[in-house]
Amino acid sequence: MISAPLVIAVSFAYLLVLFAMAYFGDRRAEQGRSIIANSWTYALSMAVYCTAWTYFGSVGRAASDGVWFLPIYLGPTLALALSWLIILKMIRIAKAYRITSIADFIASRYGKSHLLGGLVTIITVIGIIPYIAIQLKAIATGYALLTHDSVDGFRAVHETHWFQDSTLYVALILAVFTILFGARHLDATERHEGMVAAIAFESVVKLVAFLAVGVFVTYGIYNGFGDIFSRIQAHPEYARLLSFEGASTAGYGGWFGMVLLAMFAVIFLPRQFQVTVVENVNEEHLRRAAWLFPLYLLLINIFVLPIAFGGLMHFGVGSVDPDTFVLSLPLSHGMEALALFVFVGGLSAATGMVIVETIAVSTMICNDLVMPWLLRSKRFSRSAHPDLSGLLLVIRRGAILIVVLLGYLYFRLAGEAYALVAIGLMSFAAVAQFAPAMLGGMYWRGGTREGALAGLLAGFGVWVYTLMLPSFAKSGWLDPAFLEHGLFGIELLKPEALFGLQGLDNISHALFWSLAANIGCYVFVSLMRAPSALEASQATLFVDVFKREGATATTLWRGSAEVRDLQQLVARFLGQGKTVRLFREYARQRGYAGINSIPADAGLVHFAETQLAGAIGSASARVMVASVAQEEPLGLDEVMNILDEASQVRAYSHQLEEKSRQLEAATEELRAANEQLKELDRLKDDIMSSVTHELRTPLTAIRALSEMMFEDPEIDLVERKRFLGIIVSETERLTRLVNQVLDLAKIESGHAEWHNTDIDMRELVEHAIDSTRQLFSDCGAELVVSLPEQAPKLLADRDRLHQVLLNLLSNAAKFVPKEGGHVRVELVSDDREVRVEVEDNGPGIAPQFLPYVFEKFRQGGDQRDRPQGTGLGLPISRQIIEHFGGRMWVESPPGRGACFAFALPLNKMRSDSADAEQ
Amino acid sequence: MRRGLARQRLVALFFAAAFLFNYPLLSLFDRSEQVFGLPVLFVYIFGAWASVIALIAWTVGRRKG
Structure with missing residues (x-):
């Protein structure tokens, strides 16, 4: 037994923590730093689904029906699998048209009908009030159990006079809490950040508390799951609980019905609609909630069977209500602190449900029962209420108080009667x-x-x-x-x-x-x-x-209105200051200078109606707007025409978008092609100027020497011979240059002729070295050759490859120093490629010139000490190697000469050359 | 992955779960045998349930989905 003052103090302390949470949440929301704008809080707030009925009742149900407590939790898992289809659509609709309750949703969908909204509200109230009563009963029972002498034998919960009944005070405190955080001020979107923060916190508390008692029973009293299940099997009277058919007479049809019921419940219960749809901050949060909320349900149910079986074995049947096992098991084992914690968990489950449910139901009562009735009454419409926002708040607060008190009343009346015990599933069936x-x-x-x-x-x-x-x-x-x-x-x-x-x-x-x-x-x-x-x-x-x-909503309204009338109308329900803010924001978004310059068009009428719909429901909002705006009623044909037109326009604009996208892509391609052409043109100019420059140098020499000999016949023979020798060599250079330019042009344009044969690379390298041996001995360079015994055969143009080798070797001969020149030629092959390296110990290539050595007319080094050569040898070589699918590169570590190398692939070349031969 | 694919996966998952949690599949596991010392019925339901949740998480968790 725990002393009553302690239980009361702890409960109050817990409620104070809730107040603090909710207050903190509201403050942060006002500062724009929402604490509920994350998917974890969103998923946890959905767990308001687990009420005291499930917190205590699951164990009770498991103790009588075995595995049959589970459909209530499997259903939501199925529903959440479809959340991305169904719930997302509900969220989108509710946000677009400011829908704040299920009653409003249905009323708005079927032509903004007051009658439908009212009917849904009445069904909800009748179905839900007993459900609120069970929450109060759970708190009362838990309190009585904690403060009673022994766990068994207590029965009379409500035999006290009503003013001595602590449950009444619990109900009143809950009503005050709900009013403070659910109806403190009017919000056109009906969102309550502080309340959601508190509900998410409560979800954590009830899960931790239930897991705590589960671990205590499973591992504290017994030795784990296996132990409990093997012990329960020793009791033949409980054996039926372990099988599906034996535990309940409902059969598989009943099981299916229960799963379906829970599926509907998790979507259509007013409190679920409130937290899932109305309080949703961001649609993306649904992604995580779609698995996190079912996971929560799985976790809170893992220990239900162990607790139920543990309780049955400990107390037997009939002495203790199985619904109270979560409390009575720790109590009978002397774990009073744990029992108190579990009670707080149950308090969480009950208060969470009562708070969210009453907020949701009070919104319905206000918007779909009271407002339509008020708006219709003659007295109300004649009196000139300047500001009705206060009245709206009073109605909401009154509705909250009445709903909670009705719940209490039902609890007092029904008490232990069957009507209360079975109400959980009955409520589910009502909202279904x-x-x-x-x-x-x-x-x-x-x-x-x-x-x-x-x-x-x-x-x-x-x-x-x-x-x-x-x-x-x-x-x-x-x-x-x-x-x-x-x-x-x-x-x-x-x-x-x-x-x-x-x-x-x-x-x-x-x-x-x-x-x-x-x-x-x-x-x-x-x-x-x-x-x-x-x-x-x-x-x-x-x-x-x-x-x-x-976007279509505005096209479906035709008529005339005054901005001033609309503004006054909205201000009547939302308050003057807030309305001015809303209209200014509207003007700013549409790009108007101020409220006075907003045109009173369909868009504004729709805006005003949507704002009002959040506060008083869509049906009432429509009636109110119709009272200040002269609407020309549209016939069905006109509406269908507009919708058709709209969809045609949409189809056209879609086609247009598609076309313009294609055009953009084409333009982009053209631009790229143009850029490429320009680049090629520039390159062509570069080459032209380089070629003419290269041609002019030998021509100048030839012309100067020829003129000298032409004008001065006196030149002696020796001199004349020398001049003629220079002329011959310059002409040869010219021929070579022209040949190479032609050669390169042919290769680049793909018109070159290739005569592919099988080539032994070893033999080819040796041949090239033989042809250049004289060059190396002329410049006194030592030639080191390293060739493998065997080299694979390649299919390629022998003359071209020979040309490449000669080019590399003669380059090396040009650059080696006069004294101690050293050139290394190496042939390496593996199963993929053949590599040839030609390394000299000359001055090397400065790093800044390395990237350009293979460009045309860009011989390494600066202009002054350019060696003899056309500047086309390396570009041609590289083109040849690349034609055969190979690559050519140069390495030149500073001060260590240059190493030119190329590699030819073995396989690639075969297929390439096969193509070439066809 | 296209957006539509994730939706189709979720619908398929819904039908798979509805299939797993109902007759006749459920009746296959309504027997007195045990796995890991636990009744096979409970192990099956909780196992199937956990797998469905994991698959939902996998399907919606792919950002591009």
């Missing part, structure tokens, strides 16, 4: 009724207002008849006769075996009939008439939200 209208609305254009109304009414009616009334009967509030004999004694109308359907548990039975009625009515009534203009336009906006991005 939204699925046809929601999913149909997002993917099918044909749904109409009447269709949605009929579907919801039929589904909800069946739900009341097959689930709610039987639960009342089982609680003793109704005569149970109709349960056993059917309504008016007609067997076929037995609520839990409607039309004789048997073999399903009551939840799956109700789910089947209610969804069948719901979908049937929705589809058939929808198909009875074509959608009206408003329905068709809303359907297009919802179904095509990814394609249209809200």
Whole structure:
């Protein structure tokens, strides 16, 4: 037993921490440094799905039905697998049209209908209030268990007078908390950052607490999973819990129904819609949440079976409520601190649910029940309220308080009755009724207002008849006769075996009939008439939200309005200061000078309506805007025309975009080609000037010497012979130059002739050395040759390769020093290539000239000490080598001469030359 | 990877998971045998569940997807 003041103090301290979290979150949001703008917080806030009903009830369910507690968590995993299709679309629609609740979503989709919004709200309230009651009951039970003398034997939770009942105070504190962080000020987007921060924090607390008690039971009391499972098998009375068929009578159909139910619940429960869709900061966060939230569910369920079995073996059946095992097991083992922590975890689960659910439900009550009624009443519309934002807040706060108090009232009334125990799944089945209208609305254009109304009414009616009334009967509030004999004694109308359907548990039975009625009515009534203009336009906006991005909304409104009227209207609900800010922002975005210069066009009307929709719901916003703007009603044909036009325009603009993209690409190609041409032109000019320069030098010498001999016949014979010798050698140089230029041009243009034969590289190198031996002995250089025994044969043009070798060798002979010249020639081959290196010990090539030695007329070194040569030998050599698929390069470490080398591939050349021969 | 591919993978994953978690596959594991000292039914459900989560994480985790 733990003393009551301690439990209360700890609970209050925990709630204070929550206040602090939420306050911190709100402050950071105001400073623009959101703490919830990350996918982790987003996924954790989704875990508000795990309420006290699952926190305590999972173990209870596992203790009676074995593995049957799991469908409630497998369903969300399936739903989250589809989140990128369904939830993303809901988020996009909600953001585009400022939708803040499921009621508003359905109302807006089916022509902004007040009636639908109201109906959805009423279904939600009836389905959800008992669910809030279980949360309060869980807190009360946990508190009683902690402060009671012994874990068994306590039963009476609510036998105290209501003003002594701590649960009432818990409810009131929760209401205050919810008001502070859910309805402190009006926000057109209905987002509550502080609340989300607190909810994410609560999710962490409840997970850690549950894992703590799980580890304690599994490893503290027993020796791990294997130990618990082997021990439970020794009890024949629990053996049925280990099998699927034995644990429950619902069968595989029931299992499937439960998974489906949980799938719908995780998308359509008001609190899930609130955290998943309304509070979503960034669509990208959905990516991580899609696996993180299911992982959270997996983790929180790992220890459910061990705790349930541990509790069953410790307490036996009947002495202690299995729902309280998480608390009673640590308590009975004297672990009071752990029990207190687990209680705080349960408190987290319960408060989180109550807070988010009441915020979501209060938004619905305010926007879809109270506002439509207020706007319609004559007294209200006659009185000139300048500012209604205060009134809106009062309505929201009142709704929160009323919802929490209704929950408390239900808890007091129902207490231990069956109606409370079964309510979790009943609530799920109630919200599952939204699925046809929601999913149909997002993917099918044909749904109409009447269709949605009929579907919801039929589904909800069946739900009341097959689930709610039987639960009342089982609680003793109704005569149970109709349960056993059917309504008016007609067997076929037995609520839990409607039309004789048997073999399903009551939840799956109700789910089947209610969804069948719901979908049937929705589809058939929808198909009875074509959608009206408003329905068709809303359907297009919802179904095509990814394609249209809200741009079409403004084209679907025609009429006239005054900026001043619209501004005053928005200010009535959002407050003067905020409205001016919003309109200024609108003007700035559209590029207008100020509020006064905004044209009162469809865009502005749409903007005003969207702002109002966030605060008072889309249906009311439409009514309010219609009161200040003169709309010309559009017929269905006109709407369809506009939509067709819009889609045609979109198709055209798409084609245009495609065309302009192609044009851009073509222009880019042309520009690149032009650049290349210009570059080639420049190169051609360079070569022309180089060639003429190279031609002029020998021509000048020839001309000067010839003129001298022509003008002066007196020159002696020796001199004349010398001159003639120079003329001959210069002419030879000219011929060589012209030949080489022609040669290079041929190779570059691909017109050169290649005579490919099998060549023995060793033999070729030896031949080249023999032809140049005289050169080397002339300049007194030592020639070192290193050739392998065997060299592979190549298929190439022998004369060309010979030319390359001669060029390299004669270059080396030119550059070796007069004294101690040394040239090394080496032939190396491996299985891939043959490499030839010619190294001299001359002055080498300065690093700045290295990149240019293979360019035309760019002999290494500066102009003054250029050796004899045309400056085309190396470029030609490189072209030849590259023609055969090889590469040529030079290395010249400063002060150590130069080493020219080339390598020819063995295989590549064969195929190349084969091509050449064909 | 194209955006559409990730969506198709997720839909395929959804159907695979629905298949794994329902009759008749589930009934194959409803037997009294044990693996690692644990009932085969629980090992199967939790194992399949964890794999589905891992596959979702892998599919949505690829940024370009």
